[in-house]
């Protein structure tokens with residue numbers, strides 16, 4: 558799985574692009590050895606300049622259009638993220654602006670080449686060419702804002718988290734310091750990758766574990782599922798929405814020891830919020846730090862959770878106690894989904910083989 562914006566090229570500003578095109582045109586013109594009389598030579602040289610400027614600009618802009626994925630073609634998870642980061646409307650307008658500029662430059666090219674072909678005066682030809690340069694520059698300056706905007710968007714988009722959208726994914730939630738990243742490390746064998754996650758600037762932890770043929774992804778998103786909804790801004794809310802397209806199971810962690818700094822009541826309150834926000838999801842509830850928690854504290858949360866008809870797993874992520882049982886439960890919940898994913902992959906591969914063999 559790759560970041561869909563990986564291939565998006567740097568977007569030059571209007572002045573940079575104008576500069577590049579004009580310099581290329583001068584280089585081409587000075588290397589060019591036209592034939593014929595003075596008028597013919599001048600005509601060929603000016604035509605070459607115009608064609609070169611037009612080609613350089615259009616190629617450059619086309620590359621931006623071609624290598625930037627259409628937002629609506631992206632998986633839902635990315636659509637939500639991109640929409641908060643770069644605003645869909647502005648993004649589309651910027652792309653439309655580029656499309657417009659490509660067409661305008663092409664039109665000007667044809668018009669001015671035509672006029673130069675009809676001219677018999679080298680001075681007039683040079684003047685027409687300069688006029689063409691001026692008009693092209695003004696087309697590009699018209700879209701300069703959009704070019705700059707796209708380049709800024711690119712800077713953000715190329716840092717989107719690279720998570721595998723195919724693998725069944727567990728999202729870990731709970732207050733800060735309850736042991737989320739410790740559990741992620743205990744569950745996943747691979748060293749967790751820290752992908753950048755532009756909303757929180759704190760990164761997203763991603764780890765993967767395998768169970769036989771199947772793979773499962775575990776992610777922890779510091780800053781997103783560790784505070785009450787009422788304290789989140791719009792961007793964070795939408796980032797949470799994005800998580801819904803990615804996650805298939807929530808593992809909610811309590812810290813009954815309260816060493817995390819949040820009293821049990823507060824933890825219950827956050828749980829209620831996340832439980833109702835993600836009500837369509839299966840939940841697994843974990844009581845962590847069982848090695849240092851008091852019996853009454855554990856019982857208090859256990860009772861609260863059991864009243865909701867949920868099962869409780871008591872673990873110590875730091876010591877690895879109870880982690881295997883928890884993993885078994887996660888696999889039990891997600892295995893049907895993993896089956897589906899594997900089946901789809903195999904079917905796809907079979908299709909590819911068949912078409913390669915012309916069956």
Ligand code: GDP
Pocket residue numbers: 732733734735736737738739740845846847848849872873874875876
């Ligand atoms: P996060 O903010 O939820 O990711 O929490 P961390 O995983 O960073 O853990 C916060 C602190 O709790 C760290 O100092 C951990 O070492 C500690 N911790 C995590 N799990 C356990 C546990 O099972 N027992 C004990 N005693 N400490 C733990």
